[in-house]
Amino acid sequence: MSEFLKDHTTLRVGGPAREFLVATTDADLIAATRTDLPLLILSGGSNIVVSDAGFDGRVVKVATKGIVADVDHPDDIGCLGATTVKVAAGESWDDLVATAGRNGWVGIEALSGIPGLVGATPIQNVGAYGQEVASTIAQVRTWDRLNQTQRTFAVAECGFGYRTSRFKADPHRYLILEVTFLFKQGTLSGPIAYSELAQRLGVELGERAPLADVRRAVLELRASKGMVLDESDHDTWSAGSFFTNPVIAPDAVPEGAPAWPQPDGTVKTSAAWLIDHAGFSRGYPEGGPVTLSTKHPLAITNRGGANAADVLELARVVRAGVLDRFAIELVNEPVFVGLDLILA
Numbered sequence: 240m241s242e243f244l245k246d247h248t249t250l251r252v253g254g255p256a257r258e259f260l261v262a263t264t265d266a267d268l269i270a271a272t273r274t275d276l277p278l279l280i281l282s283g284g285s286n287i288v289v290s291d292a293g294f295d296g297r298v299v300k301v302a303t304k305g306i307v308a309d310v311d312h313p314d315d316i317g318c319l320g321a322t323t324v325k326v327a328a329g330e331s332w333d334d335l336v337a338t339a340g341r342n343g344w345v346g347i348e349a350l351s352g353i354p355g356l357v358g359a360t361p362i363q364n365v366g367a368y369g370q371e372v373a374s375t376i377a378q379v380r381t382w383d384r385l386n387q388t389q390r391t392f393a394v395a396e397c398g399f400g401y402r403t404s405r406f407k408a409d410p411h412r413y414l415i416l417e418v419t420f421l422f423k424q425g426t427l428s429g430p431i432a433y434s435e436l437a438q439r440l441g442v443e444l445g446e447r448a449p450l451a452d453v454r455r456a457v458l459e460l461r462a463s464k465g466m467v468l469d470e471s472d473h474d475t476w477s478a479g480s481f482f483t484n485p486v487i488a489p490d491a492v493p494e495g496a497p498a499w500p501q502p503d504g505t506v507k508t509s510a511a512w513l514i515d516h517a518g519f520s521r522g523y524p525e526g527g528p529v530t531l532s533t534k535h536p537l538a539i540t541n542r543g544g545a546n547a548a549d550v551l552e553l554a555r556v557v558r559a560g561v562l563d564r565f566a567i568e569l570v571n572e573p574v575f576v577g578l579d580l581i582l583a
Contacts, residue, residue: 241255241256241257241259241293242255242256242259242298243255243256243293244256244281244284244289244293244294244298245289247281247284247300248284248285248287248288248289248478249283249284249285249354249468249475249476249477249478249479250287250288250476250477250478250539250541250550250573251476251541251545252288252289252291252541252545252546252547252549252550253287253288253289253290253291253293253294253547253576254289254290254291254292254293254294254547255293255294256279256293256294256296256297256298257276257293257294257295257296257297258274258276258296258297258298259297259298259300260297260298260299260300261299261300261302262299262300262301262302262303262329263302263303263304263329264303265303265327265382265416265417268299268301268303268328268382268414268416269382269414269416271297271299272299272382272384272414274296274297276296276297277294277295277296277297278296278297278299278411279294279296279297279298279299279576280299280301280414281298281299281300281301282301282328282329282355282356282358282359283331283332283354283355283356283359284355285353285354285355285468285478285479286355286359286363286478286479286572286573286574287478287573287574287575287576288478288547288550288551288571288573288574288575288576288578289547289576289577289578290547290576290577290578291546291547291548292577293577294576294577301328301329301356301358302329303327303328303329303330303358303416304327304329304330305325305326305327305330305417306324306325306326306327306330306335306338307324307325307326308322308323308324308325308342308344309322309323309324320423320424321421321422321423321424322342322344322421322422322424323377323419323420323421324339324344324419324420324421324422325417325418325419325420326357326417326418326419326420327357327358327416327417328356328357328358328359328415328416328417328418329356329357329358330356330357331355331356331357332350332353332354332355332356332357332359332360332365333351333352333353333354335347335357336348336350336351336352336353336454337351337454339422339450340450340451340454343424343425343426343450344420344422344423344424345422345423345424345425345427345428345429345450346370346374346375346420346422346423346429347370347372347375347420347422348370348428348429348450348453348454348457349367349368349369349370349428349429349431349433349436349453349457350365350366350367350368350370350372350457351453351454351457351458351461352457352458352461352462352466352467353365353367353479354468354479357418358415358416358417358418359415360372360418361373361376361379361397361399361404361406361415361418362404362406362407362410362415363402363403363404363407363572364399364400364401364402364403364404366401366402367457367461368432368433368435368436368457368460369431369432369433369436370429370432371399373394373397373399373404374429375420375421375422376394376397376399376418376419376420376421377393377394377419377420377421378391378392378393378394378418378419379391379392379394379397379406379415379417379418379419380392380415380416380417380418380419381406381413381414381415381416382413382414382416383412383413384411384412384413384414385412389416390413392405401483401484401486401501401507402483402572425450426449426450427447427448427449427450428447428448428449428450428453429447430444430445430446430447431443431444431445431446431447431448431453432444432445435460436453436456436457436460439456439459439460440452440453440456463534464532464534464535464538465477465532465533465534465535465538465540466479466535466538473540473541473542473543474532474533474534474535474538474540475540476540476541476542476543477532477538477539477540477541478538478539478572478573479538479572479573480510480537480538480572481537481538481539481554481571481572481573482510482514482537482557482558482569482570482571482572483510483569483570483571483572484507484508484509484510485507485508485510485513485567485568485569485570486501486505486506486507487505487506487507487508487567488505488506489504489505489506491506491566491567492506492508493508493513493516493565493567495516496508496509496512496513496516497509497512508567510537510569511535511536511537513561513564513565513567513569514531514536514537514557514560514561514569515536516564516565517557517560517561517563517564517565518560518564519531519536519556519557519560520536521533521534521535521536523536524553527542527549527553528541528542528543528544528545528546528549529541529542529545529549529550529552529553530542530553531553531557539553539554539557547578551578551580554571554580555580555582557569558580
């Protein structure tokens with residue numbers, strides 16, 4: 240019987256896989272990539288939209304486990320007062336964040352509540368509430384499918400940028416096996432760099448707060464936007480933020496829109512603001528099988544029984560509306576499999 244990918248994605252859409260394997264060890268994971276069939280590596284399923292036709296190839300679900308910390312001997316990538324932590328690709332990301340908080344590992348507390356697995360986080364350079372995963376990564380160990388060998392990349396070799404990396408740029412070559420983090424030790428967070436989070440915590444930007452308080456505040460903020468998975472809440476039946484925040488020329492930022500200057504002279508603005516001000520409010524369109532979240536306009540949600548075609552249709556309508564209103568092209572954040580946002 241075919242395995243349907245809708246049962247393995249948080250958006251709950253996607254047709255059958257021709258083959259479906261679960262890999263619990265690095266050896267199994269590497270062996271599963273040796274096939275003449277098209278290959279899809281499936282992590283937590285939280286940042287992917289699969290077509291209703293499914294995937295006519297081999298799907299490999301990553302299920303490797305292991306978290307190994309070395310406080311006293313952080314080896315050649317470490318430093319005094321820091322902890323080196325090696326984490327298997329199949330570990331839950333939010334479980335790692337919770338573990339970090341309990342152990343005083345500083346630097347990912349603002350990334351609480353993000354669904355998915357650890358191995359997927361370097362690909363997108365996952366970020367939220369003023370933190371990015373790249374700031375704590377020391378190394379990424381991969382399987383190089385082209386050269387059929389393991390290869391480890393230091394952080395400077397990973398090509399990290401806003402929601403991108405060398406692994407995203409070359410998606411069919413590198414299979415992430417393990418991520419090594421280098422955490423500072425402490426009881427207080429890194430400097431709070433996001434105004435909404437600072438307000439929730441009652442601190443000024445740049446100040447620090449207890450790790451547990453930051454995690455709690457972020458989870459509350461994410462839950463208020465439907466960004467913490469909850470089986471009973473259709474606002475969480477999504478792929479998270481559906482569009483990335485556009486990075487554009489300063490003179491292209493609409494009047495009144497948020498503007499965050501970037502080091503190269505460009506400006507990042509808010510996709511959620513653009514969507515809302517283009518006339519697509521929360522819950523749009525009312526009563527459909529797919530709508531924008533009732534809590535946040537940046538998430539496209541499955542209200543129950545939707546399919547990938549429904550998701551794509553709404554995404555295209557929103558993208559076209561923003562383009563028409565502001566002359567800014569939105570780019571999808573989740574990976575599309577068998578789909579294309581731009582009509583040919």
